[in-house]
Amino acid sequence: QKEVEQNSGPLSVPEGAIASLNCTYSDRGSQSFFWYRQYSGKSPELIMFIYSNGDKEDGRFTAQLNKASQYVSLLIRDSQPSDSATYLCAVKRGSTLGRLYFGRGTQLTVWP
Amino acid sequence: DGGITQSPKYLFRKEGQNVTLSCEQNLNHDAMYWYRQDPGQGLRLIYYSQIVNDFQKGDIAEGYSVSREKKESFPLTVTSAQKNPTAFYLCASSRVPTGGSTDTQYFGPGTRLTVL
Numbered sequence: 001q002k003e004v005e006q007n008s009g010p011l012s013v014p015e016g017a018i019a020s021l022n023c024t025y026s027d028r029g030s031q032s033f034f035w036y037r038q039y040s041g042k043s044p045e046l047i048m049f050i051y052s053n054g055d056k057e058d059g060r061f062t063a064q065l066n067k068a069s070q071y072v073s074l075l076i077r078d079s080q081p082s083d084s085a086t087y088l089c090a091v092k093r094g095s096t097l098g099r100l101y102f103g104r105g106t107q108l109t110v111w112p
Numbered sequence: 113d114g115g116i117t118q119s120p121k122y123l124f125r126k127e128g129q130n131v132t133l134s135c136e137q138n139l140n141h142d143a144m145y146w147y148r149q150d151p152g153q154g155l156r157l158i159y160y161s162q163i164v165n166d167f168q169k170g171d172i173a174e175g176y177s178v179s180r181e182k183k184e185s186f187p188l189t190v191t192s193a194q195k196n197p198t199a200f201y202l203c204a205s206s207r208v209p210t211g212g213s214t215d216t217q218y219f220g221p222g223t224r225l226t227v228l
Contacts, residue, residue: 008152034216043202043219044155088154092215099145099170100217102154 003027004091006103013110019076021106023089026070032092033065033072037085038105044088048074079110115139116220118203123225125190125197133188133223135203144186145204145217148172155202161186162208190225198227 006023013019021035032051036044050056050063050072062075072091076083086105093101116137125131135144143162147155157170161180175194180186186205190197201224204217 004154032215036219043222046216046218049216090155090217099157099160100155102147102156104152104154 002103003101004089004103006087006089006106008104008106010107010109013079013108015079015081015110015112017079017110019079019083019108019110021074021076021087021089021108023072023074023091023103024070025072025091025101027091027093027101028067028070030067030070030091030093033063034090034092034100035061035063035074036088036090037083038088039085047087076108079108081110081112084109116203116205116218118201118220118223120223121221123223125225125227127227128192130189130191131225133190133201133203133225135186135188135220136184137203137205137220138184139205139207139218140183141205141218142183142208143206143215144180145206146170146176146178146186146188147202147204149200149202158188196227197225200224 004025034049035047038044048063050065056063060077064073086107088105089103090100119134145160146158156172158176159178161167177189202222203220206215206217
């Protein structure tokens with residue numbers, strides 16, 4: 001079983017819709033969860049991180065964490081064509097400095 | 113401007129050659145990381161370092177070597193022992209968490225290595 005799993009997509013949504021990206025992880029001891037966006041040919045850039053169960057909102061982005069189900073998601077409201085990218089989910093075990101485990105990413109396309 | 117720089121942006125290597133990828137950060141981060149990304153794949157950890165003069169192997173360290181002589185620098189050497197080195201190489205850095213801060217990793221722009 002992979003440490004972090006994501007639907008590879010591609011996920012295609014119309015402009016203005018809500019895009020929902022999902023991620024599951026295998027280690028129950030995981031405590032920190034990150035979403036990165038990666039445009040084609042570029043390096044990943046951080047969108048959000050979440051540590052606690054529940055929702056965390058930042059502008060059009062909402063991260064949702066359910067540790068009991070080992071599930072983290074990213075919602076993008078009012079999707080824009082500029083949101084078209086690959087979204088990487090990353091998980092860190094423990095509360096101290098440590099490595100990240102990345103999923104393969106979900107490719108999102110927002111069409112006008 | 114604070115950030116992470118990687119050079120070169122593109123690198124071509126002949127089979128049998130060793131090449132060194134540069135990674136420098138001026139964020140005063142203690143930890144630095146090297147990842148490899150292949151098309152359609154996630155990031156795989158090669159090496160990481162939490163402090164100067166110390167580093168640990170990641171999941172795919174074979175055929176690679178690193179050094180951490182300065183806090184700001186973490187160069188990666190791709191040796192001839194790495195059989196399939198063509199990939200996108202990403203360097204990242206993070207703080208050591210204290211109090212309520214995070215150790216979020218921030219990435220450099222990457223180096224694309226192609227073996228001819």
